[in-house]
Amino acid sequence: MKNTFSTHPWLTLLAIAWLLLVLLAGNTQLFTLLSDFGAFLFLGVIGAIFANATGAGGGVVFVPFFQQLAFTPETVVATSFAIQCCGMSAGALSWGQFYRHTQRQQANWQPLPGTLKYSIPMGLCGLWLAQFGFDYFLATLSFSALASQLHIGFGVFSMGLAVAILLSLKRLNQRHCQTVLGQIDKFALPMLAFIGGILTAYLSVGIGEIIAVYLIVRRFDVTLAIGAAVIISACTVWGGVLHGLLVTQAVNWQVVLFAGAGAVIGGRIARYLVLFFSPRQVKLFFALWVFVLGLISLL
Numbered sequence: 001m002k003n004t005f006s007t008h009p010w011l012t013l014l015a016i017a018w019l020l021l022v023l024l025a026g027n028t029q030l031f032t033l034l035s036d037f038g039a040f041l042f043l044g045v046i047g048a049i050f051a052n053a054t055g056a057g058g059g060v061v062f063v064p065f066f067q068q069l070a071f072t073p074e075t076v077v078a079t080s081f082a083i084q085c086c087g088m089s090a091g092a093l094s095w096g097q098f099y100r101h102t103q104r105q106q107a108n109w110q111p112l113p114g115t116l117k118y119s120i121p122m123g124l125c126g127l128w129l130a131q132f133g134f135d136y137f138l139a140t141l142s143f144s145a146l147a148s149q150l151h152i153g154f155g156v157f158s159m160g161l162a163v164a165i166l167l168s169l170k171r172l173n174q175r176h177c178q179t180v181l182g183q184i185d186k187f188a189l190p191m192l193a194f195i196g197g198i199l200t201a202y203l204s205v206g207i208g209e210i211i212a213v214y215l216i217v218r219r220f221d222v223t224l225a226i227g228a229a230v231i232i233s234a235c236t237v238w239g240g241v242l243h244g245l246l247v248t249q250a251v252n253w254q255v256v257l258f259a260g261a262g263a264v265i266g267g268r269i270a271r272y273l274v275l276f277f278s279p280r281q282v283k284l285f286f287a288l289w290v291f292v293l294g295l296i297s298l299l
Contacts, residue, residue, distance in 0.1 A: 044262025052091030052270030055212030055229030078244025087263025126197025158294025
């Protein structure tokens with residue numbers, strides 16, 4: 001136990017805190033809690049693995065699943081954001097450690113700090129504009145006005161994302177990667193992040209996928225694209241969860257308790273799966289999966 005704590009102190013503290021939260025339900029309710037929500041633990045693992053191994057947000061898995069459970073649109077998005085705060089943060093820490101310990105001196109990963117600098121602030125601006133600004137200045141585009149169309153927006157976005165990923169596969173065999181952000185990247189990244197932030201406000205996914213596909217198309221290293229997308233998504237979902245906490249108050253905390261724990265596990269192991277499988281295999285499988293989920297959402 002002592003060695004485990006010294007090696008992974010934050011994970012150990014999180015595990016202890018999670019067990020305490022579960023036990024606080026009381027012995028008479030513990031079995032009911034586990035039987036009703038325990039399956040969400042596996043959902044969190046699966047969603048976080050896909051999210052952190054591909055750069056796409058976990059909402060790609062959570063949103064259609066919650067829709068099938070007939071959650072309200074507000075609960076779908078708010079709960080997805082809360083779960084991703086767990087899983088995407090774990091993934092971001094994992095990719096950040098990978099960068100600091102093994103890749104900081106590698107030329108292929110040199111664009112990471114700049115990518116984060118040009119993407120995160122504008123992504124949060126787009127997110128908050130959609131979540132808070134539209135309610136006051138452009139009510140027809142507010143979440144409450146468009147909530148009933150969530151399944152359509154998610155389906156169209158998912159299928160478009162899948163096609164974009166498939167089209168980018170030919171870039172994965174490139175021998176020479178871009179190692180420096182050009183002027184076009186310094187202009188494009190903030191604009192794409194801003195648009196991605198707006199999409200993320202409605203769907204709980206968007207910004208990570210857009211940035212990852214852009215970096216791959218621009219011939220940057222694919223693992224850099226995935227790692228950067230995960231870190232950007234993690235920062236964005238922490239900004240996005242405020243709306244669910246303060247405005248809609250629609251977070252399903254029982255689901256988050258189990259799916260969030262699973263997301264932490266999935267977020268930690270996803271990087272190793274990326275490094276074990278070829279980028280082409282990861283992207284191909286993910287693209288097909290996302291396409292199917294998008295199609296189901298439209299049916």
